Amino acid sequence: MFLLGGVSPGQVALAYAIILLTAAAVNSLGVMFSCYLASTRAATFATYLVTVLFLAGLPIANEILQGVSGYGSGNTSTGYAIGITLAVAFAAGIITVFIFGIVALILRRTTSHWNSRTFRMWSFGTTYAVVLLAFNIPSVCWAIINSLQVGGMFILLYINAFVAMAAIINPYTANPANSYLIIILTMLFSAGCAYLFRNLSINRFNAIRRV
DSSP, X not given: OTTTTSSOHHHHHHHHHHHHHHHHHHXXXXXXXXXXXXXXXXXXXXXXXXXXXXXXXXHHHHHHHHGGGXXXXXXXXXXXHHHHHHHHHXXXXXXXXXXXXXXXXXXXXXXXXXXXXXXXXXXXXXXXXXXXXXXXXXHHHHHHHHHXXXXXXXXXXXXXXHHHHHHHHOGGGSOGGXXXXXXXXXXXXXXXXXXXXXXXXXXXXXXXXXX
16 A cells, blocks of 8 residues: 555554554463463463454454434334344443453452352353343433544543544544544553563462462
């Protein structure tokens, strides 16, 4: 694209900067999971899951939440009802994974039951049920959606690498006034995550060595 004149040198530089910072953040995330989880398989799975859900799942969930307004469209067909059900279930699942991460940090420090796989499964199921319940109460659902919207966009999309890349190539993909804000926040977020995950990994590794 650059050789054909499709993008400017500045766009290429910004794109590579986002790619490098995102790669550093994901690599640091993988190292952190390797320090905290018991097996390579678990660490690899957790790294891929969080990365895919954050980079791809959040933009998809945003589009689904934007389409939830179809609740009041008056369409009563079976296909529409099934589509809305699956869409909301998917969006709720994406959000549940991130909420459960916070719940897990709290429970593993407050209860010894966390070592039980059954307890962890029940905890995740309960979190998912609560999120689904919130989505099925219209007033709560719209309060959640509106509270997470900034400038017509889901707030977490301001730190999403895919959205930032789209803003570089075509500023009109997002609100043009927000394009550079998205790019800057995404780069700062990725750099901050790389630094945080690196320090968490070092602390955990040193704790393991002392044991």
